[in-house]
Amino acid sequence: MDLYQAIRGRRSIRKFKTDPVPKDVVLKVLDAANWAPSGVNLQQWKFYVVSGSKRDEIAASYGCVTERNYPPAGERSAQQETFLTWAKNYGGAPFIIVATMPRDEQQPRRRKMHLESVSAAFQNLLLAAHAEGLGTCWMTGPLADEAGLTEILHLPADEEIVALTPLGYPDQAGEEKPRLDPKLQEKVIWVE
Numbered sequence: 001m002d003l004y005q006a007i008r009g010r011r012s013i014r015k016f017k018t019d020p021v022p023k024d025v026v027l028k029v030l031d032a033a034n035w036a037p038s039g040v041n042l043q044q045w046k047f048y049v050v051s052g053s054k055r056d057e058i059a060a061s062y063g064c065v066t067e068r069n070y071p072p073a074g075e076r077s078a079q080q081e082t083f084l085t086w087a088k089n090y091g092g093a094p095f096i097i098v099a100t101m102p103r104d105e106q107q108p109r110r111r112k113m114h115l116e117s118v119s120a121a122f123q124n125l126l127l128a129a130h131a132e133g134l135g136t137c138w139m140t141g142p143l144a145d146e147a148g149l150t151e152i153l154h155l156p157a158d159e160e161i162v163a164l165t166p167l168g169y170p171d172q173a174g175e176e177k178p179r180l181d182p183k184l185q186e187k188v189i190w191v192e
């Protein structure tokens with residue numbers, strides 16, 4: 001798939017087929033992530049590929065944090081109910097991928113460098129997944145229960161989570177969101 005086509009065609013997917021994703025395809029996508037640029041070439045990302053009961057525990061965690069911020073059952077909007085259904089099961093995706101970076105809280109500039117490096121890798125992951133016909137959704141909302149996720153995954157104390165994504169074959173087209181400044185008149189500032 002052409003790069004520009006991949007960039008334009010990728011959408012956040014929140015409903016997945018139950019079809020299994022072959023391990024070699026998952027690794028191909030993660031290899032693309034692994035080719036991202038990184039601060040000081042530290043390649044400071046790690047990817048936890050989560051399935052089975054651990055996947056279910058992670059989904060339950062997001063369901064809980066989402067539900068906590070919503071009105072009680074019976075008082076929710078249809079949109080809230082739809083979002084909650086997605087949150088509670090990550091749309092049924094067979095895998096959830098959790099990206100982490102080194103914990104460097106004492107050095108804000110290094111922390112920023114780690115965050116940007118892992119984000120670059122994560123975007124590669126999303127685009128490569130799309131090129132493979134897979135769906136993803138960049139997610140940080142689940143970090144409202146980062147402590148819970150850390151416990152579920154038994155993450156080492158020197159790692160922190162950057163983002164999560166479900167990974168699976170999409171069962172929806174995904175909605176194209178209009179660009180806020182399609183002609184780039186405000187977002188691009190030419191400086192001479």
Ligand SMILES: Cc1cc2nc3c(=O)[nH]c(=O)nc-3n(C[C@H](O)[C@H](O)[C@H](O)COP(=O)(O)O)c2cc1C
Binds near residue numbers: 012013138140
């Ligand atoms: C940093 C970041 C955090 C996000 N967190 C969530 C999230 O927690 N839950 C969710 O459903 N979508 C999340 N999204 C997906 C955005 O809602 C989505 O990218 C945006 O609406 C544009 O849609 P598109 O990805 O289809 O272009 C996140 C995206 C980014 C980049």
